[in-house]
Amino acid sequence: MGLGLFLDGGWNTISVKFSLSHRTKIGTQFTVKINVGASYVMDQSIDHNLPSFQGTSQSRCLYNKPLIICEPIDAWTELNNTYHVSFKAHILSTDIITNLGSITITPYQSNQQLFTPFLQNQTIPTVVWTDYHDYTGFHDGSLNLK
Numbered sequence: 001m002g003l004g005l006f007l008d009g010g011w012n013t014i015s016v017k018f019s020l021s022h023r024t025k026i027g028t029q030f031t032v033k034i035n036v037g038a039s040y041v042m043d044q045s046i047d048h049n050l051p052s053f054q055g056t057s058q059s060r061c062l063y064n065k066p067l068i069i070c071e072p073i074d075a076w077t078e079l080n081n082t083y084h085v086s087f088k089a090h091i092l093s094t095d096i097i098t099n100l101g102s103i104t105i106t107p108y109q110s111n112q113q114l115f116t117p118f119l120q121n122q123t124i125p126t127v128v129w130t131d132y133h134d135y136t137g138f139h140d141g142s143l144n145l146k
Contacts, residue, residue: 007093015086029108030073035099037066038089045088
């Protein structure tokens with residue numbers, strides 16, 4: 001994001017771009033929040049290429065000062081893609097824009113798993129040893145290994 005902003009007059013065209021280093025589980029929904037802090041953001045100007053949830057409904061982005069909130073966002077499946085959220089903002093000299101462009105991505109519903117675990121419903125065998133210091137000989141324990 002390059003900055004050269006008009007304060008107290010005119011609309012600034014801003015584009016926040018990012019990419020991700022991990023894919024997420026298909027069917028998981030997300031909320032993307034972008035800190036703007038401007039007094040006004042033209043809602044009709046907000047444009048993005050964020051994944052739409054299961055391709056059925058377009059994800060929506062709305063400005064609720066100080067954040068642009070986009071939801072529902074579908075799973076992040078493209079690692080080589082550069083995502084963007086662009087908008088027009090009117091910034092006053094009294095606006096706090098020190099965090100302009102900072103992004104937070106959270107699950108849309110708090111009970112969702114973000115990633116598919118490698119092992120699911122697997123029982124991992126455990127062994128309880130009776131002798132941790134091997135005082136009685138080479139690995140002498142409950143399994144009687146010698």
